Amino acid sequence: MTLESLFEALKRSVEEFKLEEAKNITKELLKAKVDPLKVINDVLGPTMEEVGEKFDKMEIFLPELMGAAEVMKETTAILTTHLKESAIEHPKPKGKVILGTVHGDIHEIGKDIVKIMLEVSGFEVFDLGRDVPSIQFIERAEEVGADIIALSALMTTTMGSQKEVIELLEALGKRENFIVIIGGAPTSETWQKEIGADGWTETAGGAGKLATKLIEGKVK
Amino acid sequence: MVTPPWRINEILDRAETGPVCLEKDFDLKILVPELRRVIKDYDIQFDPLTPVPSDNSLADSMWNAAMDLYLEVGTLCTDTHRRIIFTEDEIKEALGNFPGKFTFGYGCDSREITNRQIEDTKRPFCMLSPDITCDEDLFVPMSMAYLQEPLADGVCAPILDEIEGMPIRSGYPTEVKGSVAHAMMFREAARRVGRPGIFLKSVGTAESDAAQIAASNPEWGERLTDGRFVASVTELKINNSLLNKMVHFHTYGCFVGALTGPILGGYTGGAEGTAIVGIAYHIQGLLVNQAHFQNYFPFHLKHTCNTTRELLWVISTTYQALARNSNLISTSNGFTAAGPCTPMVLKEAAAHSLVSVVSGGNLWEIAVAKNKHKNYATPMEARMAVEVGCGAAKEKYSREDVNEIILNLLKMYEDKIPDAPLGKNFRECYDIRKCKPSTEYMNLYKNSKKELIDYGVPFIY
Known part of the structure; x- marks a missing residue:
């Protein structure tokens, strides 16, 4: 799979709150030595922003929002653990x-x-x-x-x-x-x-x- | 002995011995998947072009879906982390023993409340209520203004958030003090308008169990002929404080109402899930809240009103399902987006009551201005709702008639819901000393009535 298609698959797995799928894709991305920060900033962040906007417009409802957020949280945890292990400076909370x-x-x-x-x-x-x-x-x-x-x-x-x-x-x-x-x-x-x-x-x-x-x- | 109560000790026992379940698991691992399953299994679909469906098989499917859901999910007690679960036989026993009618209030002010059928020509029981906080000095005049409305069979008072200059805070001694004052002043207001025996629903000021219990007193406070609420926790949950109220109200001997408002956009998802949970809430209300009647206010997560297209469908299908499959008594509690003294609020009020009454509900009218602005409610909005609701029953309106009218009403206000006009507060709309509406509001009411009649909206007179 190309990087773009992996990013697209990760986005979809967050939107459809498929946790195991999201975890596997994230691990694949890390194996391919993709910068974890890039995954957080370019995929997970914008995806959740889109999910949030859909919720605000009531195109999706609370269970879908919570499901997507859970996947985002778990996936981000894998990425930040990797950042810590690699001694790369990881993003600090706002x-x-x-x-x-x-x-x-x-x-x-x-x-x-x-x-x-x-x-x-x-x-x-x-x-x-x-x-x-x-x-x-x-x-x-x-x-x-x-x-x-x-x-x-x-x-x-x-x-x-x-x-x-x-x-x-x-x-x-x-x-x-x-x-x-x-x-x-x-x-x-x-x-x-x-x-x-x-x-x-x-x-x-x-x-x-x-x-x-x-x-x-x-x-x- | 008729129910309710249905075996109080069974409820208390199951709240402590039922299957253990964490709240997050109850919401996301039990309720949400089971709800999705029944929506699919029973093929329930919201049709935006038919906010008032005339399909009896849809109503029956929704009842069956709600029964199926509630048998699987039950009610979670959030203090004990236990699920209160029933068998189908137990639910049938409770439903089968429910009398379907009571006499609320006493003496010449007493009124019978019953379950209603779809397209029933029987006049709905009309509860009038501002459903909002008010300044302390407005409590008696506002209560009197509602109590003197001729179509009011019962009244619920405004809520106090201050007493003798002190803010009322839930769980604080000021809440007990405010709740006692609320009960006393409400009784006084009823007597002053010459309706001392009218059914009073109190005490909205008392959020806690302690404050509710403090207001029970036949001499000066809540009487046996009055009604009290046992609410629920969103969705299909209860807690010890609420069960305390249930036990107290039944041992005291007053009427108990279950207060339930599933949230469209929340755990129940869209219109289909919200209606199914709404029906399930009525089953819970009978068995767990042990209610003589239910007050039902499904509402929109974002707009905190229930006059949107989806919510009118939720209200209609809930009442149709209840009417065809039970003799439960329920009042339909309106929530409008617009505030007092606006043409929009009167259209929303008419829409809510029309849908409720033709579908089999009684009326509880009406929270306005998205139910968030102190002093923003007057009896005029409620008057519009009950005049229309009683008119629909008297004139024998059908679901088809009402669906057509609602589609026209929605065209006039639907797109204004997000930024609905706030309108004017009670002081601006009423002569406080005389408890009479302003000329401006009376004229607006008359003009709106004419406009609504042109659209086929019925009025009782």
């Missing part, structure tokens, strides 16, 4: 994100999509799950040296917990240490401004772009 659904809220779908979009945008994500106590966001963010705290809320009655995290950060004198982004169906740009968050995204699909913009722009 930043570290602490993510969770806020205290009192048990909804996770939006948060799960945000996780995928952040990971495929090059962030290392620490998912704390749902119904996360406010202080836990801060403690974990400090533990892992996070750049961003991302807070999801799906209920009008739990949005207040997003505010509480920011208030706690301010009270502890740690507000300047983290970029705080929020999202979830009942949230809005007005709410973001009201509680003093640094960013808001209307759709979960927009989380990657928002985080990239904020971290690159050094808004903080």
Whole structure:
């Protein structure tokens, strides 16, 4: 197979979330001494971007997005392991994100999509799950040296917990240490401004772009 | 003894002893593949040109697909990581013992709620609800405005997110305080409009089990003639907090509703999967949530409304499947993209109720403005929905009639859904002191009604 056809096959295996096929193609590419960074930057990244766009347009749905992201993650892991073994400098994440659904809220779908979009945008994500106590966001963010705290809320009655995290950060004198982004169906740009968050995204699909913009722009 | 409840202890036992399953595996390794299988096995296909199908065999196939799915998948308890699974005989027993009618409320304000048939001429039970948070000072006037709507058989109050100047946070003492105040003020509002016995659904302010339990009090709070919700976790999941509510409500003796909203675009995929899971939710609602009635609001992952073409099909096929194969009682909860005092919201409200009623649903109307803006809801949107829904039953509309009307309505608003107008809030639309709609909104309503009549939309009067 030519390099182009291998790249095309890898792209297809991600889109169709065929994990074993993707792993085999990746190993074949490594055997052919193809630069792992080229595979990540020229194939996996753009493919996931396309998958993300299709999801945003509702041409595909959550299971397909999650399946593709899983294949992308596993394949990238093979490539980065190879980079480490070859002592080649491997790509660093754009930043570290602490993510969770806020205290009192048990909804996770939006948060799960945000996780995928952040990971495929090059962030290392620490998912704390749902119904996360406010202080836990801060403690974990400090533990892992996070750049961003991302807070999801799906209920009008739990949005207040997003505010509480920011208030706690301010009270502890740690507000300047983290970029705080929020999202979830009942949230809005007005709410973001009201509680003093640094960013808001209307759709979960927009989380990657928002985080990239904020971290690159050094808004903080 | 009639169900529900159906063997409460069986549910509690299975939530602790059922097959172990991690949540991620439940979503992606059990639900998603099983759902894909039944869609294929039962040959379920969404037809965008027929948002209201008239094919009875499709309705039956969807019911069979949902039964097959639920027997294989069951319900996951996310706290115990156990699947609550039933046999076909158990489901049939619960369905067979369901009475299919109840009397909600008390005295001269009481109303009978029943299951409905496809193209039923029986008037739907009409629940009116803003489904949104409001400022504390608006709680009583907004509640009164809804309670005095003549077609309201029951009302659900707005949600408080502050109490006496303090923000209400789920799981905090302020939530208990706010929930008790909510129940008290709602009772007061009902009495002030002269309908003290009307069926009240509360307490939306209480997200937690503790706050719900705190509001149960026949003297000043939630009565036995009122209704409460046991929600589900997306998709086909439950947790201990929700089961706590279920046990409490049944031992207290009030009516229980199952609140379920499968998400189109999420784990259920497209319209076919969303409808099948929606039907399965009704089976879960009877057996796990132990509900007397269900409130059903499938919605769009991105647009958080259910007036899109796909979701109208989901609503129609769900109710048709239920009507032909069970006597379950369900209210259809509308979610519009546009906000109050816009021509679009009134068209969406009409579309939602028409589809629901002709397909066999009762009504729960209506969350507006994508259900995300505080104070953005008024009884006028609900009035449009229930006048049309009751009109469709009275005028004996068929599915074919409604399908044709819906195709025309969709032409008028479908492409505006992504950037739907926000409209105006309750303060801007109503005279707060008199609880009366503004002249502007009344005129808009009258003009919209005329326009809709030209398109063949029925009204009860």
